Amino acid sequence: MQPIIEVKDVGVVYGDNTILEKITFDVYPGEILVIVGGSGSGKSVLLRQITGLEKPTTGTVIVQGQDLTSANNDEKRKIQKKFGILFQxxxxxxxxxxxxxxxxxxxxxxxxxxxxxxxxxxxxxxxxxxxxxxxxxxxxxxxxxxxxxxxxxxxxxxPDILFFDEPSSGLDPVTAASLDNLIKSLNESLGATMVVVSHDLASIGNIAHRVILLDKETKGIIAQGNAIEMKNNIENEKVYKFFNRIAY
Ligand SMILES: Nc1ncnc2c1ncn2[C@@H]1O[C@H](COP(=O)(O)OP(=O)(O)OP(=O)(O)O)[C@@H](O)[C@H]1O
Ligand SMILES: [Mg+2]
Structure with missing residues (x-):
C-alpha cells in the first residue's frame, strides 16, 4: 500500500539544541498511528513538522505524494486543507x-x-x-x-488526515476513554487516517494500530510495532520499561 505520509530523515534543531535526528517513518491510509515518548522527547515538535506548521531543519515530509517541506504558501495551504488538527x-x-x-x-x-x-x-x-x-x-x-x-x-x-496532540490529557480516565472511543469510531466510520501523540498507555492500548516510540536521549525512533509487540519487547530495555510503566 502507498503511504499517505512519508517522513524522511527529518531533523529539527532549535539554536544549539538538536531535538530530533533522522526521523523516518510512513503513515498508511486509514490507520491510527500513535507517536509516543516521554515528556520532552519531541512529540509535539515532530507533529508540527508533519503538519507543515514548521519546516524541519533537514529532511522531507511528503503528504499524499506532495512535498510539504518545499511547498510554497499556496501549495501548503492546499495540502493543509486536507488536515484536521487537534492541539495539545x-x-x-x-x-x-x-x-x-x-x-x-x-x-x-x-x-x-x-x-x-x-x-x-x-x-x-x-x-x-x-x-x-x-x-x-x-x-x-x-x-x-x-x-x-x-x-x-x-x-x-x-479531513483525510487527523492529527491529535495528547487528546486525552487533562481528562479523567472515564472521559479520556470515551474520547478514545470516539476517535476509534470516527476512524472506522470516516476511514480518515489518524496520527495521535500520546503518552497515556491505556489510550495507546485502546486506539493504536501501530506505535512509534521516540527517545529523548537518541533523539530518534527506538521502536515501532503494535502496542502488544511494544509491551513484550524484552530485547530493548528502554522500550520494555516505557510500555510496562517502569521508571528508568
Ligand atoms: N520552538 C521551540 N524552540 C526551542 N525549543 C523548543 C521549541 N519547541 C520545543 N522545544 C524543545 O524541544 C523539546 C521537545 O519538546 P516537545 O514539546 O516536542 O516535547 P513533547 O514530547 O511533546 O513533551 P510533552 O509530552 O511534555 O508534551 C523540549 O526540550 C522543548 O523545550
Ligand atoms: Mg507535547
Whole structure:
C-alpha cells in the first residue's frame, strides 16, 4: 500500500539544541498511528513538522505524494486543507462560541453560504455528541466537552488526515476513554487516517494500530510495532520499561 505520509530523515534543531535526528517513518491510509515518548522527547515538535506548521531543519515530509517541506504558501495551504488538527490545548478561541469557532475555519477555507456552514456545524457537533451546545462559550463547557468541540472543528473540512496532540490529557480516565472511543469510531466510520501523540498507555492500548516510540536521549525512533509487540519487547530495555510503566 502507498503511504499517505512519508517522513524522511527529518531533523529539527532549535539554536544549539538538536531535538530530533533522522526521523523516518510512513503513515498508511486509514490507520491510527500513535507517536509516543516521554515528556520532552519531541512529540509535539515532530507533529508540527508533519503538519507543515514548521519546516524541519533537514529532511522531507511528503503528504499524499506532495512535498510539504518545499511547498510554497499556496501549495501548503492546499495540502493543509486536507488536515484536521487537534492541539495539545484545545485551541478554541475563548471569546467565540463553539459555532463561531467552527465557522471561522469554514469561512476561511471554503466559499460555502452561511446556511450551509450552519448545517455543517450541526452535523459535526452531532458527530462528537455535542448537539445543543453551538452557542456555548468554551468557558461554559467542561474539559472533555472542549476537546470534543475542538474535534468537531477539526472535522469541519472533512479531513483525510487527523492529527491529535495528547487528546486525552487533562481528562479523567472515564472521559479520556470515551474520547478514545470516539476517535476509534470516527476512524472506522470516516476511514480518515489518524496520527495521535500520546503518552497515556491505556489510550495507546485502546486506539493504536501501530506505535512509534521516540527517545529523548537518541533523539530518534527506538521502536515501532503494535502496542502488544511494544509491551513484550524484552530485547530493548528502554522500550520494555516505557510500555510496562517502569521508571528508568
Ligand atoms: N520552538 C521551540 N524552540 C526551542 N525549543 C523548543 C521549541 N519547541 C520545543 N522545544 C524543545 O524541544 C523539546 C521537545 O519538546 P516537545 O514539546 O516536542 O516535547 P513533547 O514530547 O511533546 O513533551 P510533552 O509530552 O511534555 O508534551 C523540549 O526540550 C522543548 O523545550
Ligand atoms: Mg507535547
Amino acid at each position: 490545548s484545545s485551541g478554541l478561541f475563548a471569546s467565540m462560541t463553539i459555532a463561531e469557532n467552527i465557522s471561522l475555519l469554514l469561512e476561511s477555507f471554503t466559499d460555502l453560504s452561511e446556511d450551509e456552514i450552519s448545517d455543517i456545524i450541526d452535523i459535526k457537533l452531532r458527530a462528537v455528541g455535542l448537539d445543543g451546545f453551538r452557542n456555548y462559550l468554551p468557558s461554559e463547557i467542561s474539559g472533555g466537552m472542549k476537546k470534543r468541540a475542538a474535534l468537531a472543528r477539526a472535522l469541519a473540512l472533512d
